[in-house]
Amino acid sequence: MRRALSVVCLLACAASAAAQTVYQKPQTSSFHVDGLSRQEWTDEITFVAKSRRVFRLRPRAEVSLKWLELGLGGDFIYSSDHNTDPPPGSTTLPLLRDNYKSRDARLDLAWGKLSPIHFMSVQGGRFIMPIHFTEMIWDRDLRPQGGSATLDFGAIGPLRRLAVTGVYARGSHILPAEGAFKFKGRDTAWMGSATATLGAGRQDQIELLGTYVRFTDLGFVDPRLRRQNTRVAGALALPYEVVDLVARYRSEGRTSMQLVADYCWNRAVSENNRGLWLAVVLGSTVTARGSLEYTYAKVDKDATLAAYATDDFLWQTGWAGHRADLGVRMSDRASSHVVGQLQRFKDSPNPADRDRYFKRLRLEVRISY
Template identity: 25%
Template sequence: MTSFSVLRRSRLPLCVAVLLASSLTPAAAAPADDIAELKAAVEALRADQARAQARIAELEGALAKQRETPVAVAAAPAPAPNAIVTTAAPVGSEPSRLSLSGDVRVRYESNFGVAGARDRDRGVLRARLRAAYSVNDWLTVGGQLATGDPDDPNSTDMTLSNFNDDLQVSLDQAYIRLTPGDLQVHLGKIPQPFMRTELVWDGDVSPQGASAAYTADLGGVKVKASGLYFMVDESVAGPDSRMIGGQLSVQTPAAPIQAEFAVGYYDYSLRSVAGGDAGDFRSNLFAGGRYLSDFNLLDVIAALTWNGLGEKWPVRIVGDYVHNYGAATDADTGFGVDLLVGRASKPGDWRFTYGYAEAETDAVLAAFSQDNTNIGTNYMQHTLAIDFVPQHNLVLNATYYHYRQKDGVIGPVDWQNRLRLNFLVNF
C-alpha cells in the first residue's frame, strides 16, 4: 500500500464524524460537555486532513519534477593519446575512424616436367597488413606492410629458406586519399587505380606518384575515368623514368548479363634505370644498360558476366589485348582469355577457372606484369584453378600452370609445369 492511499484514507473518520454530528436532533442531543469534546475531535481531524493534503501536494510535485529531469549517464573515459581502440563502439556513438585489414597466405609450390632439369619444391609465405584512418569525410591516410623483397615490385612472396633467417617486411603502400564528391585522388605509394588483368599489371604492383579517378552513374551505367602519374625512377644527375597513363571504363547493371569494357593507354619514358635490377628487366630486350624498346601500351579489356545460374554460380569471361606502339621489334603484342564459373566470397562457394595467355617479348613492361611463372614475356601459358571457401575469411586454392617460351630465344623450350596449393586467411 502506497503512502498516497494511506493519506487519502485518513479522510474517512472525518466524514463519519461530520455525518454523525449532522444527524443529531435536539431531542437526542448529548450533554454540553460531550458536544464540546466532539467539536474538538472534528477540529483535530481537520488539522490532520490539512497536513495530509499538504504532504500529498509535496509528493506529487516531487514526482512531476522527477519525470521531467533526464537520467544522467556516466561518460566513458577517453582513450589515452595515440591509443588504438579495439572494442566495438557503443550503439549510437561515432563509428571508429581507423580500419584494419590484412591477409596471410601459406603456399606449397612444385615445379616439374623440364627434361634434364631438377624438379623443385618450396614453401612460400605472404603476409600483408593494411590500415586506413579517416581524418574527416574527405581525407584519409593509409598504408600497407607486406612481406617480400623490397626491390621486387611485382611480388610480396617469400621463400621459406635461408637457414631460418627472419623474413623481410617493408612499407608497400603509404598514401593520402582525397574524396571530394565523386572524385578520388591518391598521393604517395598508392593502390593500383585501373581495371586490369595480370597480362599487363601484376596485382602486387603499387605505383608511386599520383592517381585520380572520377566515377559517374548514368542511368545505372557506371562510367569511370582514371589517370596515373607514375614516378618509376627519379634521377639526381639525369632524366627521370616515369609513366603517364589513363583509362576509361564502362560497366552496365548486373542483371541478367553484366558487361564491362575498359581501354587504357600507358606512355612510359624509361631514361633512368639506376634503381632497377635483373629481376625488373627480366625478358624484355635490354642491352648496354637500357631498354631497346620504348613502351607505349594500348590495353583493351572486355568482360561479360552471366548470372542466369543464380548468384552462387556466375559465369564470367574476360579478354585482354595489349599492343606496344613503341616496340623496337615485331614481337609487340599480347592477349589473354579467362573463363570463370562460380564465386569465391561466401562459405560453401566453389570457383573454377581456365585461362590462356600469350605475350610477345616487348608486348608489355616485364617489371610490372605477371610473375606467376619464371617467364615475364615471350610465353604461352595455360592456367587451371579451383577455389573453395570452407569458412568465412578462409580460401583454399589449387592452381596449375602449363607454360613455355613462345619463340625459344633464351632458355628451355619445353613445356614446364608449376603447381601451387594455397591456404589463404583474410581478416
C-alpha cells in the same frame, strides 16, 4: 600522355568549383589482414628453386574522415629460398623472376585520398592500382608510387557507370631497394584510362576498359627486372607505349560467372608487340562453396614492360601457357586452392626451347580478415 592527364585534372578542378555542396562520408576506421601460405613445385629451370614454401602477411589500417581517407600497410614475407642470391659460381643475379624478395619486411601502402565531391577523387602515396588491369600488364601485388585522379560520373544514359582515371607512378617496383618514396633515378609510368559498365539483363553486366600506358626513364629499370624484353648490351632497347583493351562479362545467376578478354599492343614497335589474355571464372570462394578459374595467355616479348607483369608464369613476356585454379571455401575468411600451370618460353633466343613446356603446381591457403 601529360596532356591527357592535364585534361583529367582540369575537369576535376572545374567540377569542384561548380559543386554547390561538399560530399562528406561518415567517419570510419578499419583494420584488415591478408595472408597467404603457399607450397610450390616448379620444373627445374635456371634461377628458380624446384620446391619452395612462402608465407606472406599484409596488415593494413584505413581511416575515413569525411572527405579524406588515409591508409597504411605493411608486407611481410618469409620463403624457404633466397631468390635474390646469385646462383652458384656467379657474383650477380642476372634475372629475378619474382616480384618480391623471399625474406622481406617493407612498407606496402601509405596513401591519402581526397573526395571533395561524390564523383571526384585524387590520391597520392603508395596505393592499390586504381585501374582494373589484368595480370598481363600489372601484377596485383605491386603498388603505384605517385598520384592518381578519378572522375566517376556514375550512371549516364544506357551506362551504369562511366569513369576516367589518370595515374602517374615512379619507382613502383621493389627494386632497386633504396626504400619507399625514392623518386630520383627511377622508372616512370604515365597512364590514362576510361571505364564503361553496361547492363546485360537484371543480374549481368559488361565492363569495358581502355587504357594507354607509357613507360619512360627505362634506363633506371633494375637490370634484374629487364627480363625477356629486347636488350642491347644489357640495356632495354625499345620504347613501351601500350594500348590495353579489356572486356569483362559478369553473371550473378545461380552460379556466378566471369569472362575476361584482354588484348594489348605496344604501338611504339612493329614486331613482337602483342598480348592476349583470356580467362573464365565459375563460382566464388566468398559467396559460394568454391570456384574454378582457367586462364590462357600468349604474350610477345615486347608487348609490355616485363618488370611490372605478373610473376606467376616464370616469364613475364615472350611466353604462352595455361593456368587452372580450383578454390574451396574453408570459412567466411579463408579458402584453399590448387593451382596448376603449363607454360613455354615461345620467344626464347634458343629455338630448341620454344616448344618445351614447363609445369608448376601450387597449394595455397588464403585468408582475409
